[in-house]
Amino acid sequence: MHRSRSDRGFTLIEVIVAITLLLVVTVAALPLIINSLQFSTAQQRQQAGVIVTQEAMEQVRVRASGLTAVAPLVAGRHSSDVGAQFTRVSTHPGVAQTNAASDPAAASGSAAALLPLQQNVRRDGTDYTVETLIGTCTQQKNGTGELRCLKTGTGNAMVRTIVVTKWTAGDACTGSPAGYCSYEAMSLINLDTDLEWSDAS
Known part of the structure; x- marks a missing residue:
């Protein structure tokens, strides 16, 4: 019985050539993958950092609700701990x-701070x-x-909250100039209950 060429299948050479081409394409695509x-x-990781930052900021907003002074927000925060924190993230x-802002009555260590200065979160x-x-x-x-909110001057006193989240996982972080990846959020809270409204454009 005579078989047509299409019934014979692939030769060993054709199989080797096909596998070689497949390997070349795979190796070429590997860096992209x-x-x-x-x-x-x-x-x-960046998205998780954003969520962690927002959660910390929300803790402050919840505590600040209804307050007319900054003191309750910084309860338990010792001045030396706060100073060290501001130095750590000064850039x-x-x-x-x-x-x-700190609590004059707080003990050093700030373990009793209502809003922790620093937290370690794993996600x-x-x-x-x-x-x-x-x-x-x-x-x-x-x-x-x-409008700017500056360290000194005359005007409306505001509470500024800054949340800085850092992580070191991944090549993008270890290769960065700072040696870590970070995400930050900033919020201004007006504790003045007698707000002035204006329709002026």
Whole structure:
């Protein structure tokens, strides 16, 4: 019985050539696959950092609800602990224009602080260090009429909260100039109950 060429299947040479081509394509695509996985993992860590930061900021907002002074927010925060914290994150935006707020009656160690200065949070196998800074600033207009909250000056006193979250997992963090990845959020809280409203545009 005579078989047509299509019934014979592949020769050994054809199989070897096909496997070789498949290996070449796979090896060529491997760096792209690895980079995509690393990018995806870095994005997941970044998203977790955002969530951790927002949770810490929400703790402050809940405590600040209904307050008319900064003192209850910083209860248990010793001045030396707060000073060390502000020094640790001094390069982050807003810190240089914030007066550190502390509790004169607090003992050193700040273990009794209602809002912890620093927390260690673990999410999806990554450790995050969360710094919650609380201080004051004065809201005022600059020469162009833009509102700024500065360390000194005359104007409306505000509470500034800065949350800085850091993590060191992943190549993106270890290769960064700071040696770590970070995400931060800042919020201004007006404790003045007698707000002035204006319809002026």
